[in-house]
Amino acid sequence: MDTxxxxxxxxxxxSIDSTNKYLKKIAINNSExxxxxxxxxxxxxxxxxxxxxxxxxxxxxxxxxxQPTIAPQYTPLLTATASLALFDLLKSKNIxxxxxxxxxxxxxxxxxxxxxxxxxxxxxxFAYVVLGIGLNxxxxxxxxxxxxxxxxxxxxxxxxxxxxxxLAEFLNFFEKYYFLLNGGEYTKLVKLWKNxxxxxxQEVKIIEAGKNxxxxxxxxxxxxxxxxxxTDGKVQIFRAGDVSLRNIY
Ligand code: BT5
Numbered sequence: 001m002d003t004x005x006x007x008x009x010x011x012x013x014x015s016i017d018s019t020n021k022y023l024k025k026i027a028i029n030n031s032e033x034x035x036x037x038x039x040x041x042x043x044x045x046x047x048x049x050x051x052x053x054x055x056x057x058x059x060x061x062x063x064x065x066x067q068p069t070i071a072p073q074y075t076p077l078l079t080a081t082a083s084l085a086l087f088d089l090l091k092s093k094n095i096x097x098x099x100x101x102x103x104x105x106x107x108x109x110x111x112x113x114x115x116x117x118x119x120x121x122x123x124x125x126f127a128y129v130v131l132g133i134g135l136n137x138x139x140x141x142x143x144x145x146x147x148x149x150x151x152x153x154x155x156x157x158x159x160x161x162x163x164x165x166x167l168a169e170f171l172n173f174f175e176k177y178y179f180l181l182n183g184g185e186y187t188k189l190v191k192l193w194k195n196x197x198x199x200x201x202q203e204v205k206i207i208e209a210g211k212n213x214x215x216x217x218x219x220x221x222x223x224x225x226x227x228x229x230x231t232d233g234k235v236q237i238f239r240a241g242d243v244s245l246r247n248i249y
Contacts, residue, residue: 001168005033006064006175015056017043019063020118020132027120027128030065037062037167044134046114047103053146058139060163063132064174068182072126075119076224076240079103080193081181082115082131085174087196089166093158099196101226102240105135110151112136133170137161186222194220204228206236207244 001007009030016022016038023036041061044052054061068078083099090097090105090112098106105113113135120127136152138161153161180189194200199217206213206228215228218235225237226245 001171003033003171003175006178007035007171008033010035010037013038015040015042017041018045019061020045020116020130023063023065023130024118024120027065027130032065032067034065035062035171045116047116052114052134053143053150054134055139059137059152060133060135060166062167063130066129066131066178068126068129070181070184072121072124073223074181074186075117076102077181077186077189078117078129078131079115079240080189080224081177082117082133082174084177084192084196085170086113086133086135088173089170092169095153095156095158098198099193101197101199101220101245102224107151107156111149112151112153135166137163137166190220190222190224193224199226202247205246206238207246208238
């Protein structure tokens with residue numbers, strides 16, 4: 001690992017409720033770049049308190065403590081930096097990975113990894129951000145409710161999946177993108193993300209508070225939002241976090 005700050009200190013637990021939850025608890029007494037990793041999470045979480053299945057030695061379950069100096073409206077780009085780093089990591093292993101806006105890492109239509117960013121604001125600045133990442137590695141069986149939507153590196157016959165190496169490589173990629181973001185290079189970062197997302201021009205369905213909106217993706221904004229031209233010709237902008245996205249084939 002050749003990072004400057006990310007991963008300078010790593011706390012490892014055989015089993016913990018959630019690395020995000022734990023890191024939030026110790027955040028104020030720790031500095032930027034601290035990583036918490038666990039072999040197993042007994043109460044791993046996705047967005048909106050959804051479960052994240054994290055069995056013992058099944059994958060890479062970890063969280064990074066960040067103290068970004070960016071304006072709060074750029075928060076969605078933190079998820080973008082993590083997704084770009086996961087993309088680079090998996091591409092380097094020849095895995096045909098895709099980023100599904102805003103936070104899913106997919107292979108052949110199934111979810112290989114997920115990202116959960118949780119932030120605490122103080123006045124108009126970040127007190128901290130806890131960026132949690134779950135990457136499936138060794139599972140050959142998933143619980144019934146996700147067996148059709150989840151996939152692991154093992155199922156992709158990937159030989160190079162030692163957790164320690166994957167973590168170190170991820171942190172190298174991640175720090176590069178994080179420095180871009182923290183250095184205010186939003187345009188550059190969004191451009192990279194947009195290229196990887198491969199969404200522009202696609203027909204999608206947006207699900208917002210139970211309502212479906214169909215349209216064509218026109219753009220990804222500087223703030224990481226998705227810009228849609230709906231079937232009746234109107235342009236609408238949606239923030240990550242408020243909506244789900246489905247591709248229409
Ligand atoms: C996410 O949420 O994708 C964010 C996942 C973040 C997990 C990491 S692990 C380390 C850190 N500590 C935590 O407690 N969390 C973070 P979301 O987009 O809401 O997706 C959740 C949905 O993914 C669930 O409702 C399931 O349908 C599905 N799912 C659950 N476990 C999965 C798994 N292991 N692999 C693939 N899909 C899964």
